[in-house]
Every structure is written in structure tokens, then in C-alpha cells.
Amino acid sequence: MYKIYKTKTILNTHKHCDGGWFWDKYSAFPYVGCEWGCEYCYWRDEKYNPHKASRDKKVSEFDDAFSQYIKAKENAPELLKKALKNKPIDLIYLDNYQPIDSQYQYTRKMLEVCFGLGFPVFINEKSPMLLRDIDVLKKINKKSYLNVGWSIITNEDNKIRKIFEPKAPLVQTRFEAMKKLSKDKILTGTVFMPILPFIYDDEKNIEAVIKKTKECGGQYVLDAGLTLWGYCGEYFYKALEKYDSDLVPKYKNLYSNPKLLAEYTIEIHNRVLKYCQKYNLTPYIPRPVSFYPKELQNNKKTAEKFYLEARELQMSGQGGYKEWAYRKGAWALDDLNEDVQKIYQNKGLSGIMQIEGIGKSLADKILKVEKNNNNFIKRR
Ligand code: SF4
Known part of the structure; x- marks a missing residue:
């Protein structure tokens, strides 16, 4: 069932960019819920589920309101235009095309807004329907970044x-669409999430996905495991039971033991790294910086290295203090309004250490990264 309504707000502005993952600073969704209804989707968790905030009594009438009750925000494009007008240019995340978009085209209209105002876009996509708007997509790509x-x-x-993606478009149609985008020189790749334990985590599947990504002109593979928080876990177990009930206790054992889960995550992530190396793909999305003011692009690139370190530590189960130190260092660099190289040039290491959030050890690391830059300016 669909409901068309007017929303009050459309743009989410995140305190920090989604460093190491999609790099978005903003996000905007023209629809509430997702008709593709993948069984593993973490959006069903109470923490994210957009239906919970809608205070719409109809929600209780559905077994799975998330995929069966789609609400479309008819004023999304105009609200987006207003919201972005006074915002600094940064990456905006638009979620995937919904079947209902063939009728209302809100996604297309939002893309046109992004193009008009020069905002770069990231889309996490399940449907080749996206190709309907290839004309706008190409224009965004040419003007800023896509x-x-x-x-x-x-x-x-x-x-x-x-069983796990009951309504999503065929995988082969997604790969074909990837090929088309790549031919149009648009950055594209695979968001390999979640890698389902004991179902899709074997060498054969991992290599096949990565190899096919390469063949279709994808440039990266970004992997992550399955999350089973709250209602999202409850929902997923029903699908797992349908697939193979013997796997339920195996999953419960894995997800109730943090040490085991960390070891498992490292093993699977290493498998992805191995095949990314074999097929010459990056196991991350390179950070786009061309749309930032020239004098800040160097900081953003250095921050990229820190964000990626933090992500690798997180993926390898060695998170904790070190992971957060890297992330905080990246945030400090992202918030800086002056090129860190200039700071070093004028004030030396102590100048870098005066940046909020940067201690001696991070300052040394920044300097090491900067010294590897071709454009490194030596201290006066
Ligand atoms: S397409 Fe994406 S958002 Fe929609 S249900 Fe599947 S995983 Fe969730």
C-alpha cells in the first residue's frame, strides 16, 4: 500500500561524514520504507525504522510495514532545494529507487535539484530502474561527482x-547496470553487505562477486557483515529458519559470542581483501574531494587515510582506543579551515599539536602522511 503525504523536513545533516564507508555528509529519502523488502535489512531495527517516527496508526495493520506500506513525500524535491540552498557543498546520500518512483519520479526530481545546486551524490542501489535517469546522472557526474x-x-x-531478497531485482540486472554506468565513466562498484554467514561467505561466492564486479567495470568492493540488532534479528531468523533451520543455532552461537564473531569477521574480511587484490579492486570507496575548496582538499585526503585505518581496525575486531583515536584525528582534520601543511610550514609539529583533538602521536602520523604527498611543502 502507498500513501502520498507532505513531510516537514527532508535533509539529514550528519555531524561528521560517513568516513571510510560512503563518505556522505547529508542524506535525503523521498520514501519511507523499502518495497524490495530484503530479509536481512537493518533498516527494520527500531533504531532506524523510519515508520516508528511517523505515528501513523496504519503501520500496525501490516506484517512488515517496512516493505508493505510505502509512504511517498510529495514535497521532497522542493524541500530539498530549500534545504540545500544555504548548505556548504558536500556529498549527499540518496537511497535506492523504489518501484513507485516510476509513477512519481521524486528521486529523479531530487537528482535534478542536486545537479542544479552542484551537489555530489552517492546512491546505494538495488534496482536497474536507476538507468531511467541516466541523463541526469551523467550531468551530475560531469559537474561534480557521482x-x-x-x-x-x-x-x-x-x-x-x-529467500533472502524476495522482491529485489535480479542480481544479473544489477551487474548489467553497473557495466552501463562504468561505460559512461561513472564511478561504480559493489556494496557487498551483508555477507551472510555460512550461506554466502565461502571462497566461491566471494570470488564470484568480486570477479563479476571487475568484469562489469566496478572499481571497488565494500564489504560488511550482518547485523542482527533488535527487531532486525528477530525478523531475519524467520527467513533463516525457512532456508535451513540447522543454521539457527549456529547463528545464535556466533552472535552471542563477541570473540568468536570478531574472529569470524576478520576471516571473512581477509577473504574479501585477498580477492580484491587478485582482481585489482579497492576494498573501500576512495574519498571524493574535488568538490571541496582547493585549500582544504589536502586535509580531506589525509583524513581519508585515518578514516580507513579506523575502518580496518573496526573490521578486524581490534577497534577500541586506537580506532577512535584515528577517527577523532580524521574529524579534527575535516573540521579544520586551514591547510594542515601550511600550519606545519609556519609553526612546525607544535602547530599541528595545537589542533583540537590532535596529540603528539596523531601529529606524527599526520606528518608522515603529509610527507608522502607529492606536494609536501617543507618547513620554512
Ligand atoms: S533494498 Fe536495501 S533498503 Fe531496501 S530492503 Fe533491501 S537492503 Fe533494505
């Missing part, structure tokens, strides 16, 4: 995939 990540968990369109 990246389309294809949400893919397996290379095979078979009964098993149907």
Missing part, C-alpha cells in the same frame, strides 16, 4: 537468493 554502489550479496539468481 558514485553508484550496487547492493549485492551473491552472484547467483537462484532459489536461495530469493
Whole structure:
């Protein structure tokens, strides 16, 4: 069921960019819920589920309101235009195309707003419907930046995939769309999330997805594991039971033991790294910086290295203090209004240490990264 309504706000501005992952600073969603209804989708968790905030009594009438009750924000494009007008240019995340968009075209209209105002865009996509708007997408790509990540968990369109992605478009159509974008020189790749334990985590599936990404002109593979928080876990277990009830206790054992889960996550992530190396793809999305003021691009690139370190530590289960130190260092660099190289040139290491959030050890690391830059300016 669909409901068309007027929303009060459309733009989410995040305190920090989604460093190491999609790099977005803003996000905007023209629809509430997702008709593709993947069984593993973490958006169903109480923490994210957009339906919970709608205070709409209809929600209780559905088994799975998230995928069965789609609300469309008819004023999304005009609100987006107003909201972005006075915002600094930065990356905006637009979520995937919904079937209802063929009728209302709110996603297209929002893309036109982004193009008009010169905002770069990232789309995490499940549907080749996106190609309908290739004209606008190409214009955004030419004017600022566009990246389309294809949400893919397996290379095979078979009964098993149907259990976990009952309504999503065929994987092969996603790969074909990836190929088309790549031919149009648009950055694209695979968002390999979640890698389902004991179902899609084997060498064969991981290599097949990565190899196919390469063949279709994708440039990266970004992987992550399955999250089973709250209602999202409760919902997923029903699908797992349908697939293979013997896996339920295996999952429960894995997800109730943080040490085991960390070891497992490292093993699977290493598998992805191995095949990314084999097929010469990056296991991350390179940070786009061309739309930032010239004098800040160097800081953003150095911050990228810190964000990626933090992500690797997080993925390898060695998070904690070190991971957060890197992340905080990246935030400090992102918030800086002056080129860190200039600071060093004028004030030396102590100048870098005066930046809020940067201690001696991070200052040394910044300097090391900067010294590897071709454009490194020596201290006067
Ligand atoms: S397409 Fe994406 S947002 Fe929609 S249900 Fe599937 S995983 Fe969730």
C-alpha cells in the first residue's frame, strides 16, 4: 500500500561524514520504507525504522510495514532545494529507487535539484530502474561527482537468493547496470553487505562477486557483515529458519559470542581483501574531494587515510582506543579551515599539536602522511 503525504523536513545533516564507508555528509529519502523488502535489512531495527517516527496508526495493520506500506513525500524535491540552498557543498546520500518512483519520479526530481545546486551524490542501489535517469546522472557526474554502489550479496539468481531478497531485482540486472554506468565513466562498484554467514561467505561466492564486479567495470568492493540488532534479528531468523533451520543455532552461537564473531569477521574480511587484490579492486570507496575548496582538499585526503585505518581496525575486531583515536584525528582534520601543511610550514609539529583533538602521536602520523604527498611543502 502507498500513501502520498507532505513531510516537514527532508535533509539529514550528519555531524561528521560517513568516513571510510560512503563518505556522505547529508542524506535525503523521498520514501519511507523499502518495497524490495530484503530479509536481512537493518533498516527494520527500531533504531532506524523510519515508520516508528511517523505515528501513523496504519503501520500496525501490516506484517512488515517496512516493505508493505510505502509512504511517498510529495514535497521532497522542493524541500530539498530549500534545504540545500544555504548548505556548504558536500556529498549527499540518496537511497535506492523504489518501484513507485516510476509513477512519481521524486528521486529523479531530487537528482535534478542536486545537479542544479552542484551537489555530489552517492546512491546505494538495488534496482536497474536507476538507468531511467541516466541523463541526469551523467550531468551530475560531469559537474561534480557521482558514485553508484550496487547492493549485492551473491552472484547467483537462484532459489536461495530469493529467500533472502524476495522482491529485489535480479542480481544479473544489477551487474548489467553497473557495466552501463562504468561505460559512461561513472564511478561504480559493489556494496557487498551483508555477507551472510555460512550461506554466502565461502571462497566461491566471494570470488564470484568480486570477479563479476571487475568484469562489469566496478572499481571497488565494500564489504560488511550482518547485523542482527533488535527487531532486525528477530525478523531475519524467520527467513533463516525457512532456508535451513540447522543454521539457527549456529547463528545464535556466533552472535552471542563477541570473540568468536570478531574472529569470524576478520576471516571473512581477509577473504574479501585477498580477492580484491587478485582482481585489482579497492576494498573501500576512495574519498571524493574535488568538490571541496582547493585549500582544504589536502586535509580531506589525509583524513581519508585515518578514516580507513579506523575502518580496518573496526573490521578486524581490534577497534577500541586506537580506532577512535584515528577517527577523532580524521574529524579534527575535516573540521579544520586551514591547510594542515601550511600550519606545519609556519609553526612546525607544535602547530599541528595545537589542533583540537590532535596529540603528539596523531601529529606524527599526520606528518608522515603529509610527507608522502607529492606536494609536501617543507618547513620554512
Ligand atoms: S533494498 Fe536495501 S533498503 Fe531496501 S530492503 Fe533491501 S537492503 Fe533494505
